[in-house]
Amino acid sequence: MEQTVEQKLKALYELQTIHTQVDKIRQTRGELPMEVADLEDEVAGLETRIQKIKNELDDTEDAIVTRKNTIKEAQAAIKKYETQLNDVKNNREYDAINKEIEIQGLDIQVSEKKIREFGFEITNKTEVYEKALANLEERRKDLEIKKAELDTITAETQKEEEDLTDRAEKAEQGIDERLLIAYKRLRHNAKNGLAVVTIQRDSCSGCFNQIPPQRQMDIRQHKKVIVCEHCGRILIDEALSHEAQEVQQ
Numbered sequence: 001m002e003q004t005v006e007q008k009l010k011a012l013y014e015l016q017t018i019h020t021q022v023d024k025i026r027q028t029r030g031e032l033p034m035e036v037a038d039l040e041d042e043v044a045g046l047e048t049r050i051q052k053i054k055n056e057l058d059d060t061e062d063a064i065v066t067r068k069n070t071i072k073e074a075q076a077a078i079k080k081y082e083t084q085l086n087d088v089k090n091n092r093e094y095d096a097i098n099k100e101i102e103i104q105g106l107d108i109q110v111s112e113k114k115i116r117e118f119g120f121e122i123t124n125k126t127e128v129y130e131k132a133l134a135n136l137e138e139r140r141k142d143l144e145i146k147k148a149e150l151d152t153i154t155a156e157t158q159k160e161e162e163d164l165t166d167r168a169e170k171a172e173q174g175i176d177e178r179l180l181i182a183y184k185r186l187r188h189n190a191k192n193g194l195a196v197v198t199i200q201r202d203s204c205s206g207c208f209n210q211i212p213p214q215r216q217m218d219i220r221q222h223k224k225v226i227v228c229e230h231c232g233r234i235l236i237d238e239a240l241s242h243e244a245q246e247v248q249q
Contacts, residue, residue, distance in 0.1 A: 006222035008176060009196075009236050012183055015171040016196040022164045023193045025157045032150045039143040046136040053129045057122060064118045067111040074104040074111070179225070186233060196234045198241045207231035 003011070081101045088094045172180055186195035190206070197206035199219065204211055209230040211219075219226050220237045227234055 003176070004222070005224055006240065008179060009222060009225065009234070009240060011171065011175050012179065012196045012234060013236055013241055015168060015175065015183070016187075016194065018164055018168045018171060019187065019193060022161060022168065025161050025164070028157065029150060029153050032146060032153065036143065036146050036150055039139060039146060043136065043139050043143055046132060046139060050129065050132050050136060053125055053132065057125055057129065060118050060122055060125070064115055064122075067115050067118070070111045071108050074107045077104045183234070190231075190233065194233060196236060197228070198236055198238050200238070204228040204231060204233065204235060206233040211235070 078101050081097050081104070084097050085094065088097065175183070183195045187193050192206075194206050197204060199205070199211055199216060202210055202213075202216065207228060207230050209228065211228070215226065215229075216237070218224075219235050220239070222240065225234060
């Protein structure tokens with residue numbers, strides 16, 4: 001059976017009343033959900049950064065080991081070439097072996113310089129790493145505190161919110177689909193979540209702009225869905241809102 005406009009308006013106002021109660025519950029959480037999400041992102045970012053620094057430190061340590069091995073190999077080669085100098089037969093062989101010794105010596109110098117640079121790099125990165133670890137520990141503690149606060153507030157209101165959400169879903173089933181889409185769009189765009197509002201003191205209680213007497217009369221007749229010319233919210237008269245509240249109770 002087709003609903004009358006009055007029935008549609010009552011159903012919408014009942015839904016709005018339920019949603020307003022849900023909004024109030026969620027407002028008690030304040031900025032906590034956002035703060036928790038931000039801290040979670042910050043902790044994840046720090047963990048990624050710390051792992052990156054750790055990998056870089058490991059790579060630098062490996063590079064030092066490689067350079068130390070290069071030095072050992074060069075020192076062993078120099079010893080071998082120095083032994084060979086005792087057996088040289090001419091100046092050409094003597095010069096060639098000395099050239100090899102010189103090359104190995106240069107390799108040692110380059111590796112020693114690199115080891116010093118790597119050591120300096122490790123010192124700096126270790127300082128950054130330790131600061132990041134300390135920062136991570138602080139952020140984790142902050143996150144733990146904020147999560148505990150949010151969990152406490154959520155636990156206190158969870159049952160009530162679930163009941164109201166169930167009621168809202170049931171209420172939505174009795175509302176015309178096009179009207180429900182319009183209601184949800186209005187609710188999404190309104191800062192206070194109000195899509196259906198009453199007339200109070202000859203004004204829209206959503207935006208507080210005055211409503212002309214003739215328009216007020218049209219609203220009271222419940223012959224069509226009328227929206228505020230200023231904010232677009234659906235308007236109902238106070239008598240209808242009282243009736244809807246009595247039905248809910």
